[in-house]
Amino acid sequence: MRILVVEDDDQMGELIERGLSAEGYDVVRVSNGVDALIAASADGFALAAIDVMLPHMSGFEICRRIRETGNTMPLLLLTARDTVDDRVFGLDSGADDYLTKPFAFPELTARVRALLRRHAMGTPPILELGALVLDSRDLTVTVAGRPVPMSPKEGALLRLLCSRAGTTVSRTTILEEVWHGTGHIDPNIVDQYVSYLRRKIDPSTSGVRIVTVRGSGYLAEAAE
Incomplete structure (x- = not known):
């Protein structure tokens, strides 16, 4: 099962990639919005975990553009910004869930599993x-x-x-x-x-x- 990770911080990105790989996922990591959109357009991903604070294109914008293409894969936003407005804006941009940094890795994997189960069940909008x-x-x-x-x-x-x-x-x-x-x-x-x-x-x-x-x-x- 392939997961797209969009994270420009190398240390954080490597930690997420290593942890998800250890859980048995096939992880593809990119560091910016353009590469994220190119990867998402190739399809084949079960889920994308996207950092909000990215150069040139925010995670919010990436979510919005992915949804505009009709791609329905689960989108999980990762961010240090935890205001209600940020969470609402993220969900309105098309994200399915929102995880605040710093987070414990078991919480990340639990969120990923929950999103994948929900998507597999095909919950109607x-x-x-x-x-x-x-x-x-x-x-x-x-x-x-x-x-x-x-x-x-x-x-x-x-x-x-x-x-x-x-x-x-x-x-x-x-x-x-x-x-x-x-x-x-x-x-x-x-x-x-x-x-x-x-x-x-x-x-x-x-x-x-x-x-x-x-x-x-x-x-x-x-x-x-």
Whole structure:
């Protein structure tokens, strides 16, 4: 499985390349936007990890141009910039996820695995269940045409549950997909965020309910 790494810092680029190669990925590394676009146009990549702060062309611009070609491979932005505006701008540019530097390498590989799984499942850009509509690209949610404010984690959790509507999603899967790993995270956070969603998604108006499957996890289904 081939991964494109776009990183102009040689030390960081070598660390990422060596680590991903050790995980069994075939890594191609470039250091600028032009080479990244040329490589992406050749296709054959399962995912691209792109630094935001690049010379001449930012990672945001690379994401935007890749998406303009119709390429749907997962795009993971890597950056030291961690403001809400930066994250929103990155996602609006076409990125699927955003990892802040410095990061632990296991977190990077967990993000890569989660993105590859999500892409393989072919989550459609628009998810509809009952009167609820979720744009899986920017995690915006409406119920009966009215916007429902969501935090990034709430939106990611709702996307996961709706993309597998009628199927139980385990807590472990939720932690891996939404929180990008199970280490150093209290599993009870899943229950907490499901509670947040239930407060925002009223079955009587949304036509959607989130069901607890005791001992297993949660599922989203159309309400009666």
